[in-house]
Amino acid sequence: MKKTLLTALALFCFIAGAMSQINTPQPSPAGSVYSKVGLTDVTIDYFRPKVKGRKIFGEGKDYLQPYGETWRTGANSGSKLTLSTDAVIADTKVPAGEYLIFTVPGKDSWNFMLYSDLSIGGNVSAYDKKNEVLNISVKPTSLSQTVETLTFNIADISEDNTSANIQLSWDDVSIKVPVKVEFDEVVMKDIAANTKVNPSNYIAAANYYYNTDKDLNQALEWVNMYLAEGENSKQFWNVHLKAQILAKLGKKKEAIETAKKSMEAAKAFPQGDFGYIKRNEDLIASLK
Template sequence: MPSPEGSVSSKVGLTKVTIDYFRPKVKGRKIFGEGGDYLEQYGNIWRTGANSGSKITLSTDVEIAGKKVPAGEYLIFTIPGKDEWKFMLYSDLNIGGNTSAYKEENEVVRASVKPTKLAEKVETLTFNIADISEDNTTANIQMAWDDVSIKVPVKVTFDDVVMKDIAAKTKVNPNNYIAAANYYYTTGKDLNQALEWVNMYLAEGENSKQFWNVHLKAQILAKMGKKKEAIEAAKKSMELAKNFEAGDFGYIKRNEDLITSLK
């Protein structure tokens, strides 16, 4: 197949971001530039892939390039330029890669991004969910082809997702609780809320045996100044880690260090 299907998916926070696309190759052609010699001319709208274009799926509401985007599926279109690209998300999936049917009123996002010149050419068009931040709240949608790369920022929240579930009185995914607790701990937000969430997670099923998350509880307690409770949680985490057949993944030392720091 000249332009095979591709897909990339990653969790950013509690949000699953998936891009499905078709991957054209350079094959010696001039790709981006001014004039008819180039496959994708500056200033012309591009389906950002081959065949029926590229689609992004967002499992929750996010911000893309600073603009709020509801959960759902969108087509990705771009307008290449020498010093600036336009990046658009499009709500009408029915047009596929048919740029002649494009209507601006169906745009959900239009953002300007700066292209980067690549030292090493990328033969096959590639999308990636790149640069995920340490606190797991931001990332970049990256497209690279030939000697050009663009990145579009994505921002997510943890607590909004959890609180929406609670407000809707639905059964909250326990994984949302632990992710939100970790986010609150990492960013120094409401530690009482973080402790409540981690306790709710550990109370579910066999989760209390997960020594890495019991260690998170110990860290939260330590940060709250509750030394006695933190030491107790760290000792429990260490005991669980010692008895875990697959190994302790360094958590015995982590707990030892935490306990030492609290004495």
């Protein structure tokens, strides 16, 4: 009986100890960066080591990460890139999925690799080239100010949302890796499917065609169909879109008349014109 009591007491102490762990900040805290590029969700999850007075990148064993040696690109289990759709990274097609990020720093160039076997985490000794999805060379840039904590960013998103850069910065070095995405085919399929179900999608389709310089006559047809529905013609922002399409088609007179209608409706709108009076004025002035 005494032995059973002691066993139970020991088990209780073990469970209590396991449940009463103290939470303290990690030396290399977890971080995450996300952005949508086009229609693609781009996410990087990583652990963020700090410089803490150490020599980070350089030649020889005095450096935390010597040139020419594979780096898990972060701390702990390394860094992971997730793509929701296929993408082109530095001219290489990379399928949608999750990949570990490895790098080989160098003085004049870095290698940037994506690795498909997530199970190795940050274990560079288990790296097997057969699981390598991408291995490219990028030129590092020297920074004038020290970045104390490793930082990833999804930077330089292009105006047309078709490209961006994966940027890594730490200590006095930064690299950028170009990413390109395609979404036109997806949008075109959505237009074909959804305008049949919901006529209000005609305005979204017309906007897309206008902004991407596709068939402007088709865009004009769609915007006219939308404005003909109910009281949609009072939506001066969409009447302005029609004026823009007409202007791009070279139909100056019709564009000016339509811009004036948009402007009058904007002036009469109780909640304000949202800047459309000036937009219409600017459009009219550009056509004279």
